[in-house]
Amino acid sequence: MYNFDEIIDRRNTNAMNTDGFRAYIFGADDTTEFPYKDEEFIRMWVADMDFATPQVIIDAMKERLDKRIFGYTRILSDSYYKAFVNWTQKRYGWSFEREHLVMSNGIIPALFELVDYITKPDEKVFFLTPSYAYFKKAADYHQRESVCADLVNDEGYYTIDFDDFERKAADETTKLFILCNPHNPTGRVWTEEELRKMGEICIKHGVWIISDEIHCDLLRVGQQHIPLAKLFPEYDKLVTAMAPSKTFNMAGLMISNVIIPNDALRETWLSRHYNFDNPVSVAGAQAAYEKGEHWLEALTVYLDDNFTFTKEYLAENLPEAGFEIAESTYLAWVDVSAYFDKDVELPMFFAREAGVLLEGGDMFVQNSDSYIRLNLAIPRSVLAEGLKRICGAIQTKQKETVKLGSEVGNEV
Numbered sequence: 001m002y003n004f005d006e007i008i009d010r011r012n013t014n015a016m017n018t019d020g021f022r023a024y025i026f027g028a029d030d031t032t033e034f035p036y037k038d039e040e041f042i043r044m045w046v047a048d049m050d051f052a053t054p055q056v057i058i059d060a061m062k063e064r065l066d067k068r069i070f071g072y073t074r075i076l077s078d079s080y081y082k083a084f085v086n087w088t089q090k091r092y093g094w095s096f097e098r099e100h101l102v103m104s105n106g107i108i109p110a111l112f113e114l115v116d117y118i119t120k121p122d123e124k125v126f127f128l129t130p131s132y133a134y135f136k137k138a139a140d141y142h143q144r145e146s147v148c149a150d151l152v153n154d155e156g157y158y159t160i161d162f163d164d165f166e167r168k169a170a171d172e173t174t175k176l177f178i179l180c181n182p183h184n185p186t187g188r189v190w191t192e193e194e195l196r197k198m199g200e201i202c203i204k205h206g207v208w209i210i211s212d213e214i215h216c217d218l219l220r221v222g223q224q225h226i227p228l229a230k231l232f233p234e235y236d237k238l239v240t241a242m243a244p245s246k247t248f249n250m251a252g253l254m255i256s257n258v259i260i261p262n263d264a265l266r267e268t269w270l271s272r273h274y275n276f277d278n279p280v281s282v283a284g285a286q287a288a289y290e291k292g293e294h295w296l297e298a299l300t301v302y303l304d305d306n307f308t309f310t311k312e313y314l315a316e317n318l319p320e321a322g323f324e325i326a327e328s329t330y331l332a333w334v335d336v337s338a339y340f341d342k343d344v345e346l347p348m349f350f351a352r353e354a355g356v357l358l359e360g361g362d363m364f365v366q367n368s369d370s371y372i373r374l375n376l377a378i379p380r381s382v383l384a385e386g387l388k389r390i391c392g393a394i395q396t397k398q399k400e401t402v403k404l405g406s407e408v409g410n411e412v
């Protein structure tokens with residue numbers, strides 16, 4: 001039915017994934033000469049998928065294109081809201097009021113705006129680490145101090161240190177907690193107990209919460225997402241951010257859902273935000289929520305198989321690497337500390353020695369040394385080649401280290 005093995009040429013589409021990696025990963029002034037042409041890299045870095053967006057979404061956008069006028073647009077009819085709230089009700093048993101829904105081009109811009117609207121210059125923003133870098137970037141941009149609550153890493157299973165969490169929440173200058181639910185990069189799907197404890201501590205100390213739930217539709221089979229707002233329907237200092245962008249591979253269409261139950265904050269948003277939407281994106285997103293579930297179920301199985309393939313391949317070829325199948329997302333979080341010193345620039349090593357583009361632990365704020373993050377939302381044949389190159393480069397490095405050691409030994 002759906003061909004996730006299909007290799008689709010993304011070149012010359014202005015895709016960050018193929019054409020924007022150099023500045024994002026290595027810095028704007030990087031001039032490294034890699035022994036690979038751009039198109040020879042196996043791309044496992046930025047979090048978008050190399051799978052075609054569902055045909056039902058493409059068809060809905062084509063239908064909107066055929067209406068041939070694309071003037072100023074806002075979500076004025078209830079049809080989009082009904083499609084989305086039916087989706088959250090069916091999949092998460094959670095719904096929200098129509099007037100609480102506002103739209104944003106992306107969740108990153110929403111975070112940047114909300115940090116400014118919620119916090120004052122002398123107030124702090126905290127989040128769990130390792131963290132998606134843009135939580136800190138949003139705080140930094142507005143010169144808000146960011147505070148990191150390091151997760152506890154028990155052989156690849158990450159949990160929350162609630163004593164540390166409460167200490168940070170109790171700081172009277174801490175105003176906002178940004179939760180990643182599910183969590184990028186560890187893939188944790190927070191349990192009801194964990195969510196309740198985080199929420200209760202924030203409520204006790206009057207801390208606002210943004211629950212970034214962009215990855216919530218991308219779960220391993222059997223996992224269940226719980227929106228934080230579902231557990232705290234009375235706490236209106238809780239903003240929920242969701243989007244079709246990760247789920248249906250439509251991040252470039254720039255349409256995200258932000259649910260703001262607090263009247264004052266929503267009024268601030270509506271008065272300061274640019275409240276217009278792309279009409280083609282609206283049509284696509286509505287179709288995603290109305291007709292995309294069957295595709296998502298098939299994608300979920302394919303991604304589960306990619307994770308199993310990765311687990312088995314690493315166990316066989318990189319036995320000292322630490323990797324547990326993530327509970328959510330399509331991102332593999334791999335501990336390679338057995339093979340590298342802490343100061344090694346891992347993305348540069350793998351680009352140069354393996355021809356693989358990936359993200360390194362240092363791109364996730366802190367509590368992430370010697371980790372690499374691999375995007376597994378790629379055709380299995382490409383995944384196999386990427387893992388082969390990654391393991392091959394490390395094995396070659398190991399041999400060179402042993403050879404060098406024996407040569408030094410012989411000289412002594």
Ligand SMILES: Cc1ncc(COP(=O)(O)O)c(C/N=C2\CONC2=O)c1O
Nearest residue numbers: 046047106107108109132180184212214
């Ligand atoms: C937790 C989280 N929030 C927000 C975003 C971005 O939302 P947008 O502005 O696109 O709506 C991402 C994308 N994560 C990415 C994108 O590339 N690498 C990542 O880890 C994310 O992982």
